[in-house]
Amino acid sequence: MANDARLLLREIYPLWAEDRVRFGDTDRLGHVNNAAYATYFETARVELMQRLLSGPESYFVLARIAIDYRAELRELGPIGIGSVITGLGRSSFTTGQAVFQGDLCAATAEGVVVLVDAATRRATPLPETLRQALLALAMPQAAGAGG
Amino acid sequence: MANDARLLLREIYPLWAEDRVRFGDTDRLGHVNNAAYATYFETARVELMQRLLSGPESYFVLARIAIDYRAELRELGPIGIGSVITGLGRSSFTTGQAVFQGDLCAATAEGVVVLVDAATRRATPLPETLRQALLALAMPQAAGAGG
């Protein structure tokens, strides 16, 4: 993703979710275990999905996540997870995310989320209302590219 | 439970399940995190429940678990979890369990499992066939007390 370096910047994220580093999230290396970040990103993605989804006839599926580990987390307590829409496809969209503890960006992630028809259990085109809702959460360029 | 010390002995367990210490089960103290043991005991309890349950009209609920931490686990890899029935009530039974890594008993647990009627979602008496199946997995004294 060409936007990769921008994912480190707090100001690109229109949506923020809260979670916290638990003692059990650490591992014997003394820092937060790599898999815990997948959970932090999930916390924010679930809030994003709940905001976007309108009815029971379709649901979102995570098809791919790529996590870049930027810095260790060794302190327990509150973290913030920023989310932004980085691209729109026919039946999917891509997300950019970052985990911050104070000013420290510990990890960034790029995700691919697919809209699935509940009846057929197959990918289904993003409805126009959903596209508009996603564009409202997009990075400036992405929004421009979508116009 | 008067039988507590017996829970340390491999030979009391008629049922054994396998799990493994994962890297992510450790915490920043360098040993397996206390909550991971609840998961190990669950692995064995789920196998026990699947063996005992006959139909969709009822299901088991864990009402209580008490875990005694006996020794640290610092090595990754296979563990064995022994389970035995330690008591029968009208609509519930009690279990004794232990996590072993090789000869080391790392933790023991006492559980209370309740049979719930799927329709009413309330506790329901243990059917006679289930009582017999539980007695077949009981510690000698418990079986004697139930005879």
Next chain:
Amino acid sequence: MANDARLLLREIYPLWAEDRVRFGDTDRLGHVNNAAYATYFETARVELMQRLLSGPESYFVLARIAIDYRAELRELGPIGIGSVITGLGRSSFTTGQAVFQGDLCAATAEGVVVLVDAATRRATPLPETLRQALLALAMPQAAGAGG
């Protein structure tokens, strides 16, 4: 523990910690997995321990935890965990805890925590200053019994 029913009451807890139900805390039964509660209680216990411990010459070890499951949690989001000291021994103390989501008490726990000498790695008597700090967090009766 004779005080068991009191553990359901918010007003007995002098200390409160915050955590949150994560999506990944749920299991295929649709509710929060039983092992996640051990993690919630840990969040509060770690805060309690950090408040109590004064130096590197000793540390706390969880020797036992008993969890009573009172109600299912199916909603994500904030939870509060109350903690109170329920008893003092020579080198250990007991805790009472409860997980609340709004007004719902989902689980209570009784724990046994041992003070360990860092040099000998054996249980060591609670210093008088620690005893006083624990009594300040005790349930009224427990404080009375300790006076």
Next chain:
Amino acid sequence: MANDARLLLREIYPLWAEDRVRFGDTDRLGHVNNAAYATYFETARVELMQRLLSGPESYFVLARIAIDYRAELRELGPIGIGSVITGLGRSSFTTGQAVFQGDLCAATAEGVVVLVDAATRRATPLPETLRQALLALAMPQAAGAGG
């Protein structure tokens, strides 16, 4: 990664690790939670690292992992995780991995692992013996490209 589709094939993996789907790995959607896959891949990566690392003067750090979700896992029990080296850099290497339950490939992953000097805590070139050990675990083309 151009080799992406090959990651679905059992026969490309020279190294296999075992783990198991735990009840607690599932979430309220009824399938294995996406973050659990990060843990499965870690199980195999830790075994790979232990096989490769020779001394305390350096250690490996996971810099990036990209996971493609291919199929749901709904059954508990044993899984196999295959690992292969897909590329060598100056101070890092890339891995390909896949989680299989029976014949079902549930997820594939691409990872970037960096060798870090324990004294400086900075990336350090892969020693020749390590390069040879990595090449012995490489996909045919990757090995060819490295020759």
